[in-house]
Amino acid sequence: MIPKKYITWGSSGAVIRELAAYGAERAKVVGPENVYDFTIGSPSIEPPKKFFDVLDRLMKTVSPIELHTYAPAAGLESVRAAVAKYLTETFGVQYSPNDIYMTHGASSALAIILAALMSEGEEALVLAPYFPEYKIYVEQAGGTLIEVPCDEDFQVDLAALEAKLTPKTSVIIINSPNNPSGAVLSPDSVKAIAELLNKKAAEYGHPIYIVADEPYRELVYGDVEVPFIPAYYDNTVYCYSFSKSLSLPGERIGFLALSPKMTEHDNAWAAVCGAGRALGYVCVSTMFQQAAAECLGVTADISKYDDNRQLAYSALSDMGFNCVKPDGAFYLFIKAPGGDSQAFCRKAMEKDILVVPGDAFGCPGYVRLAYCVPFDRIKRSLPAFKALAEEYGL
Ligand SMILES: Cc1ncc(COP(=O)(O)O)c(C=O)c1O
Structure with missing residues:
Protein backbone atom coordinates (compact mmCIF):
# COMPACT_ATOMS: atom_id res chain seq x y z
CA MET A 1 0.00 0.00 0.00
CA ILE A 2 1.21 3.48 -0.77
CA PRO A 3 1.69 5.24 2.57
CA LYS A 4 -0.74 8.10 3.13
CA LYS A 5 1.88 10.37 4.65
CA TYR A 6 3.92 10.47 1.45
CA ILE A 7 0.82 11.14 -0.64
CA THR A 8 -0.03 14.01 1.69
CA TRP A 9 3.48 15.48 1.70
CA GLY A 10 3.82 15.06 -2.04
CA SER A 11 0.49 16.55 -3.01
CA SER A 12 0.17 19.52 -0.69
CA GLY A 13 2.08 22.26 0.98
CA ALA A 14 4.57 23.13 -1.76
CA VAL A 15 3.00 26.61 -1.90
CA ILE A 16 6.25 28.42 -2.66
CA ARG A 17 7.15 26.27 -5.64
CA GLU A 18 3.56 26.38 -6.94
CA LEU A 19 3.56 30.19 -6.81
CA ALA A 20 6.93 30.33 -8.56
CA ALA A 21 5.65 27.97 -11.27
CA TYR A 22 2.61 30.23 -11.71
CA GLY A 23 5.00 33.19 -12.05
CA ALA A 24 6.96 31.43 -14.78
CA GLU A 25 3.74 30.71 -16.72
CA ARG A 26 2.46 34.24 -16.21
CA ALA A 27 5.78 35.63 -17.49
CA LYS A 28 5.13 33.89 -20.82
CA VAL A 29 1.90 35.88 -21.13
CA VAL A 30 2.80 39.36 -19.87
CA GLY A 31 6.59 39.25 -20.20
CA PRO A 32 9.08 38.44 -17.43
CA GLU A 33 9.72 42.11 -16.73
CA ASN A 34 6.07 42.53 -15.72
CA VAL A 35 5.97 39.72 -13.17
CA TYR A 36 7.30 40.64 -9.74
CA ASP A 37 8.19 37.24 -8.38
CA PHE A 38 9.35 37.39 -4.75
CA THR A 39 8.57 33.79 -3.88
CA ILE A 40 11.72 31.67 -3.77
CA GLY A 41 14.75 32.15 -1.53
CA SER A 42 17.18 31.36 -4.30
CA PRO A 43 20.31 33.53 -4.54
CA SER A 44 20.49 36.00 -7.42
CA ILE A 45 24.19 36.78 -7.00
CA GLU A 46 26.89 34.79 -8.77
CA PRO A 47 29.07 32.42 -6.76
CA PRO A 48 32.45 33.95 -5.87
CA LYS A 49 35.30 33.73 -8.38
CA CYS A 295 35.88 28.44 0.13
CA LEU A 296 35.14 28.28 3.86
CA GLY A 297 34.93 31.88 5.09
CA VAL A 298 34.41 33.22 1.55
CA THR A 299 31.04 34.53 0.39
CA ALA A 300 29.39 35.73 -2.80
CA ASP A 301 29.02 39.53 -2.93
CA ILE A 302 26.13 39.51 -0.49
CA SER A 303 26.37 43.29 0.06
CA LYS A 304 24.00 43.54 -2.92
CA TYR A 305 21.24 42.01 -0.80
CA ASP A 306 21.61 44.93 1.58
CA ASP A 307 20.76 47.36 -1.24
CA ASN A 308 17.66 45.27 -1.92
CA ARG A 309 16.77 45.17 1.75
CA GLN A 310 17.07 48.94 2.15
CA LEU A 311 14.97 49.66 -0.92
CA ALA A 312 12.24 47.08 -0.21
CA TYR A 313 11.98 47.98 3.47
CA SER A 314 12.00 51.76 3.09
CA ALA A 315 9.72 51.91 0.04
CA LEU A 316 7.13 49.53 1.47
CA SER A 317 7.22 51.15 4.92
CA ASP A 318 6.74 54.58 3.32
CA MET A 319 3.68 53.24 1.52
CA GLY A 320 2.20 52.20 4.87
CA PHE A 321 3.04 48.49 4.93
CA ASN A 322 4.07 47.23 8.33
CA CYS A 323 7.16 45.07 8.76
CA VAL A 324 10.07 44.64 11.16
CA LYS A 325 13.35 45.69 9.52
CA PRO A 326 15.21 42.42 8.95
CA ASP A 327 18.75 42.12 10.34
CA GLY A 328 19.61 39.06 8.30
CA ALA A 329 18.72 36.51 5.59
CA PHE A 330 16.99 37.95 2.50
CA TYR A 331 13.33 38.13 3.40
CA LEU A 332 10.87 40.81 4.45
CA PHE A 333 7.99 39.53 6.56
CA ILE A 334 5.12 41.93 6.04
CA LYS A 335 1.95 42.20 8.12
CA ALA A 336 -0.90 41.53 5.69
CA PRO A 337 -3.13 44.62 5.64
CA GLY A 338 -6.59 43.50 6.71
CA GLY A 339 -5.05 40.53 8.53
CA ASP A 340 -5.85 37.92 5.87
CA SER A 341 -2.59 36.82 4.27
CA GLN A 342 -4.25 34.57 1.67
CA ALA A 343 -6.56 37.37 0.53
CA PHE A 344 -3.62 39.76 0.41
CA CYS A 345 -1.56 37.37 -1.72
CA ARG A 346 -4.49 36.96 -4.13
CA LYS A 347 -4.88 40.73 -4.47
CA ALA A 348 -1.12 41.07 -4.97
CA MET A 349 -1.27 38.39 -7.68
CA GLU A 350 -3.82 40.46 -9.57
CA LYS A 351 -1.03 43.04 -9.85
CA ASP A 352 1.50 40.34 -10.76
CA ILE A 353 3.23 40.63 -7.40
CA LEU A 354 4.00 37.16 -6.06
CA VAL A 355 4.60 36.81 -2.34
CA VAL A 356 4.05 33.84 -0.02
CA PRO A 357 1.36 33.67 2.69
CA GLY A 358 2.79 33.44 6.21
CA ASP A 359 0.52 30.45 6.89
CA ALA A 360 3.18 28.34 5.14
CA PHE A 361 5.60 29.38 7.90
CA GLY A 362 3.25 28.84 10.84
CA CYS A 363 2.46 32.55 11.04
CA PRO A 364 -0.84 33.52 9.40
CA GLY A 365 -1.51 37.23 9.00
CA TYR A 366 1.87 37.87 7.37
CA VAL A 367 3.37 37.46 3.92
CA ARG A 368 6.97 36.75 2.96
CA LEU A 369 8.76 38.74 0.29
CA ALA A 370 12.08 37.21 -0.81
CA TYR A 371 14.29 40.14 -1.85
CA CYS A 372 17.11 37.96 -3.20
CA VAL A 373 16.13 39.13 -6.68
CA PRO A 374 17.66 41.57 -9.15
CA PHE A 375 17.50 45.11 -7.66
CA ASP A 376 15.65 46.27 -10.73
CA ARG A 377 12.76 43.88 -10.06
CA ILE A 378 12.14 45.54 -6.70
CA LYS A 379 12.29 49.00 -8.32
CA ARG A 380 9.89 48.03 -11.10
CA SER A 381 7.43 46.47 -8.65
CA LEU A 382 6.99 49.62 -6.56
CA PRO A 383 4.14 51.19 -8.58
CA ALA A 384 2.23 47.88 -8.28
CA PHE A 385 2.85 47.83 -4.51
CA LYS A 386 1.71 51.46 -4.33
CA ALA A 387 -1.54 50.56 -6.11
CA LEU A 388 -1.99 47.65 -3.70
CA ALA A 389 -1.42 49.94 -0.70
CA GLU A 390 -4.04 52.33 -2.05
CA GLU A 391 -6.52 49.50 -2.51
CA TYR A 392 -6.09 48.70 1.18
CA GLY A 393 -6.43 52.38 2.09
CA LEU A 394 -2.92 52.60 3.60
C1 LIG B 1 15.81 28.12 7.19
C2 LIG B 1 16.24 27.21 6.11
N1 LIG B 1 16.77 26.03 6.44
C3 LIG B 1 17.19 25.16 5.51
C4 LIG B 1 17.08 25.46 4.17
C5 LIG B 1 17.56 24.45 3.19
O1 LIG B 1 18.54 24.94 2.36
P1 LIG B 1 19.60 24.02 1.62
O2 LIG B 1 19.13 22.62 1.72
O3 LIG B 1 19.66 24.51 0.23
O4 LIG B 1 20.86 24.23 2.35
C6 LIG B 1 16.52 26.67 3.77
C7 LIG B 1 16.36 26.99 2.34
O5 LIG B 1 15.84 27.98 1.93
C8 LIG B 1 16.10 27.57 4.77
O6 LIG B 1 15.55 28.76 4.46
Missing part, protein backbone atom coordinates in the same frame (compact mmCIF):
# COMPACT_ATOMS: atom_id res chain seq x y z
CA LYS A 50 37.31 31.64 -5.94
CA PHE A 51 34.83 28.78 -6.27
CA PHE A 52 35.33 28.62 -10.04
CA ASP A 53 39.11 28.96 -9.66
CA VAL A 54 39.19 25.99 -7.29
CA LEU A 55 36.94 23.92 -9.56
CA ASP A 56 39.14 24.77 -12.51
CA ARG A 57 42.26 23.70 -10.63
CA LEU A 58 40.65 20.47 -9.39
CA MET A 59 39.54 19.56 -12.90
CA LYS A 60 43.01 20.22 -14.29
CA THR A 61 45.02 18.52 -11.57
CA VAL A 62 42.94 15.63 -10.20
CA SER A 63 42.26 12.58 -12.35
CA PRO A 64 38.63 12.33 -13.49
CA ILE A 65 38.25 8.95 -11.80
CA GLU A 66 39.40 10.36 -8.47
CA LEU A 67 37.43 13.59 -8.80
CA HIS A 68 34.12 11.97 -9.65
CA THR A 69 34.27 8.87 -7.49
CA TYR A 70 32.15 8.11 -4.42
CA ALA A 71 33.31 9.90 -1.29
CA PRO A 72 33.08 8.30 2.15
CA ALA A 73 29.52 8.74 3.50
CA ALA A 74 30.60 11.28 6.14
CA GLY A 75 32.73 13.20 3.65
CA LEU A 76 36.38 13.25 2.63
CA GLU A 77 38.72 13.23 5.63
CA SER A 78 40.53 16.33 4.28
CA VAL A 79 37.23 18.20 3.92
CA ARG A 80 36.00 17.25 7.39
CA ALA A 81 39.36 18.33 8.83
CA ALA A 82 39.12 21.68 7.01
CA VAL A 83 35.58 22.27 8.32
CA ALA A 84 36.58 21.32 11.89
CA LYS A 85 39.60 23.65 11.73
CA TYR A 86 37.51 26.51 10.35
CA LEU A 87 34.83 26.17 13.05
CA THR A 88 37.42 25.87 15.81
CA GLU A 89 39.39 28.92 14.66
CA THR A 90 36.35 31.05 13.90
CA PHE A 91 34.14 30.28 16.88
CA GLY A 92 36.48 28.94 19.56
CA VAL A 93 34.71 25.60 19.99
CA GLN A 94 37.16 22.71 19.62
CA TYR A 95 35.84 20.51 16.78
CA SER A 96 37.55 17.45 15.31
CA PRO A 97 36.88 15.80 11.93
CA ASN A 98 34.94 13.13 13.85
CA ASP A 99 32.24 15.69 14.61
CA ILE A 100 31.66 16.69 10.99
CA TYR A 101 29.31 14.94 8.54
CA MET A 102 29.02 16.41 5.04
CA THR A 103 25.44 16.75 3.77
CA HIS A 104 23.38 17.79 0.77
CA GLY A 105 22.81 21.31 2.09
CA ALA A 106 21.05 22.17 5.33
CA SER A 107 17.97 20.22 4.26
CA SER A 108 19.59 16.83 4.47
CA ALA A 109 21.55 17.88 7.56
CA LEU A 110 18.18 18.54 9.21
CA ALA A 111 16.55 15.36 7.92
CA ILE A 112 19.51 13.30 9.13
CA ILE A 113 19.93 14.89 12.54
CA LEU A 114 16.23 14.83 13.37
CA ALA A 115 16.06 11.15 12.41
CA ALA A 116 19.18 10.54 14.49
CA LEU A 117 18.06 12.37 17.64
CA MET A 118 14.32 11.71 17.80
CA SER A 119 12.47 8.58 18.79
CA GLU A 120 8.86 7.78 17.95
CA GLY A 121 6.43 9.94 19.94
CA GLU A 122 8.94 12.66 20.88
CA GLU A 123 8.44 16.35 20.24
CA ALA A 124 10.50 18.94 18.37
CA LEU A 125 9.87 22.57 19.26
CA VAL A 126 10.21 25.25 16.60
CA LEU A 127 10.04 29.00 17.00
CA ALA A 128 7.33 30.30 14.66
CA PRO A 129 7.63 31.58 11.99
CA TYR A 130 9.76 28.73 10.62
CA PHE A 131 10.97 26.97 7.47
CA PRO A 132 8.05 24.71 6.39
CA GLU A 133 10.17 21.62 5.66
CA TYR A 134 10.91 21.17 9.39
CA LYS A 135 7.50 19.57 9.83
CA ILE A 136 8.20 16.94 7.18
CA TYR A 137 11.60 16.03 8.64
CA VAL A 138 10.24 15.83 12.19
CA GLU A 139 7.27 13.68 11.18
CA GLN A 140 9.48 11.45 9.03
CA ALA A 141 11.55 10.93 12.19
CA GLY A 142 8.40 9.76 13.99
CA GLY A 143 8.07 12.93 16.04
CA THR A 144 5.59 15.76 16.38
CA LEU A 145 6.39 19.37 15.60
CA ILE A 146 5.25 21.85 18.24
CA GLU A 147 5.10 25.54 17.34
CA VAL A 148 6.25 28.18 19.81
CA PRO A 149 5.11 31.65 18.74
CA CYS A 150 7.72 34.43 18.81
CA ASP A 151 7.02 37.93 20.09
CA GLU A 152 5.97 40.84 17.84
CA ASP A 153 9.60 41.50 16.85
CA PHE A 154 10.14 37.80 16.02
CA GLN A 155 12.41 37.34 19.00
CA VAL A 156 12.09 34.34 21.30
CA ASP A 157 9.28 34.52 23.87
CA LEU A 158 10.85 32.60 26.76
CA ALA A 159 7.59 32.15 28.65
CA ALA A 160 5.94 30.69 25.53
CA LEU A 161 8.93 28.40 25.03
CA GLU A 162 8.86 27.21 28.64
CA ALA A 163 5.13 26.53 28.37
CA LYS A 164 5.68 24.14 25.43
CA LEU A 165 8.57 22.17 26.93
CA THR A 166 7.50 18.74 28.19
CA PRO A 167 9.29 15.50 29.10
CA LYS A 168 8.61 14.46 25.48
CA THR A 169 10.72 17.34 24.10
CA SER A 170 13.90 15.98 22.61
CA VAL A 171 14.86 18.76 20.20
CA ILE A 172 14.41 22.47 19.61
CA ILE A 173 15.15 23.81 16.14
CA ILE A 174 16.53 27.34 16.08
CA ASN A 175 17.01 29.22 12.83
CA SER A 176 18.84 32.53 13.13
CA PRO A 177 19.11 34.55 10.90
CA ASN A 178 15.55 33.49 10.31
CA ASN A 179 13.60 32.52 7.26
CA PRO A 180 11.05 34.14 6.88
CA SER A 181 11.34 36.98 9.42
CA GLY A 182 14.98 38.02 8.92
CA ALA A 183 15.31 38.25 12.71
CA VAL A 184 18.63 37.41 14.38
CA LEU A 185 18.62 36.05 17.94
CA SER A 186 20.67 38.14 20.34
CA PRO A 187 23.44 36.59 22.47
CA ASP A 188 21.30 37.30 25.56
CA SER A 189 18.38 35.38 24.07
CA VAL A 190 20.63 32.42 23.28
CA LYS A 191 22.00 32.49 26.85
CA ALA A 192 18.49 32.55 28.26
CA ILE A 193 17.38 29.65 26.04
CA ALA A 194 20.46 27.65 27.09
CA GLU A 195 19.73 28.25 30.79
CA LEU A 196 16.12 27.21 30.38
CA LEU A 197 17.00 24.04 28.47
CA ASN A 198 19.69 23.07 30.99
CA LYS A 199 17.16 23.48 33.80
CA LYS A 200 14.47 21.47 32.00
CA ALA A 201 16.85 18.73 30.84
CA ALA A 202 17.96 18.24 34.48
CA GLU A 203 14.32 18.14 35.58
CA TYR A 204 13.34 15.60 32.86
CA GLY A 205 16.48 13.51 33.25
CA HIS A 206 17.35 13.51 29.54
CA PRO A 207 19.08 15.91 27.16
CA ILE A 208 17.21 18.44 25.04
CA TYR A 209 19.22 19.06 21.88
CA ILE A 210 19.32 22.33 19.96
CA VAL A 211 19.45 21.90 16.21
CA ALA A 212 20.90 25.21 14.98
CA ASP A 213 19.85 25.63 11.35
CA GLU A 214 22.14 28.34 9.97
CA PRO A 215 22.21 28.60 6.19
CA TYR A 216 22.03 32.41 6.51
CA ARG A 217 24.83 32.90 9.08
CA GLU A 218 26.85 35.28 6.88
CA LEU A 219 23.83 37.16 5.53
CA VAL A 220 23.57 39.87 8.17
CA TYR A 221 23.57 43.62 7.75
CA GLY A 222 25.32 46.34 9.72
CA ASP A 223 27.19 45.21 12.81
CA VAL A 224 24.71 42.56 13.91
CA GLU A 225 26.31 39.67 15.79
CA VAL A 226 25.07 36.14 15.12
CA PRO A 227 25.83 34.15 18.28
CA PHE A 228 27.36 30.73 17.61
CA ILE A 229 24.95 28.58 19.60
CA PRO A 230 27.33 25.63 20.24
CA ALA A 231 29.51 28.07 22.21
CA TYR A 232 26.58 28.67 24.58
CA TYR A 233 25.03 25.22 24.79
CA ASP A 234 26.93 21.93 24.56
CA ASN A 235 24.00 19.86 23.32
CA THR A 236 23.86 21.68 20.00
CA VAL A 237 24.10 20.28 16.50
CA TYR A 238 25.11 22.94 14.03
CA CYS A 239 23.64 22.61 10.51
CA TYR A 240 25.24 24.67 7.79
CA SER A 241 24.80 25.09 4.06
CA PHE A 242 26.80 26.66 1.23
CA SER A 243 23.56 27.30 -0.71
CA LYS A 244 23.18 30.93 0.30
CA SER A 245 26.66 32.08 1.34
CA LEU A 246 28.34 30.84 -1.85
CA SER A 247 25.17 31.03 -4.01
CA LEU A 248 25.32 27.28 -4.67
CA PRO A 249 21.82 25.96 -3.93
CA GLY A 250 21.94 23.55 -6.86
CA GLU A 251 25.22 21.89 -5.90
CA ARG A 252 23.72 20.63 -2.62
CA ILE A 253 26.58 21.03 -0.15
CA GLY A 254 26.52 21.57 3.58
CA PHE A 255 27.46 19.81 6.78
CA LEU A 256 26.34 19.06 10.27
CA ALA A 257 28.67 19.41 13.24
CA LEU A 258 28.02 17.54 16.47
CA SER A 259 29.20 19.53 19.46
CA PRO A 260 32.27 17.77 20.81
CA LYS A 261 30.85 17.92 24.35
CA MET A 262 27.31 16.81 23.55
CA THR A 263 25.67 14.10 25.65
CA GLU A 264 26.02 10.63 24.07
CA HIS A 265 28.27 12.06 21.37
CA ASP A 266 29.44 8.69 20.05
CA ASN A 267 25.95 7.22 19.89
CA ALA A 268 24.75 10.40 18.18
CA TRP A 269 27.56 10.06 15.63
CA ALA A 270 26.65 6.43 14.94
CA ALA A 271 22.99 7.44 14.63
CA VAL A 272 23.89 10.22 12.16
CA CYS A 273 25.79 7.70 10.02
CA GLY A 274 22.87 5.27 10.31
CA ALA A 275 20.26 7.89 9.45
CA GLY A 276 22.29 9.12 6.46
CA ARG A 277 22.47 5.54 5.26
CA ALA A 278 18.77 4.82 5.84
CA LEU A 279 17.75 7.99 4.04
CA GLY A 280 19.87 7.03 1.03
CA TYR A 281 22.42 9.85 1.19
CA VAL A 282 25.35 7.89 -0.16
CA CYS A 283 27.78 10.80 -0.18
CA VAL A 284 28.08 14.45 -1.14
CA SER A 285 29.71 15.17 -4.52
CA THR A 286 33.43 14.48 -4.21
CA MET A 287 34.31 17.46 -6.38
CA PHE A 288 31.95 20.02 -4.87
CA GLN A 289 32.73 19.19 -1.25
CA GLN A 290 36.42 19.84 -1.94
CA ALA A 291 35.65 23.11 -3.70
CA ALA A 292 33.34 24.26 -0.89
CA ALA A 293 35.91 23.38 1.77
CA GLU A 294 38.45 25.63 0.07
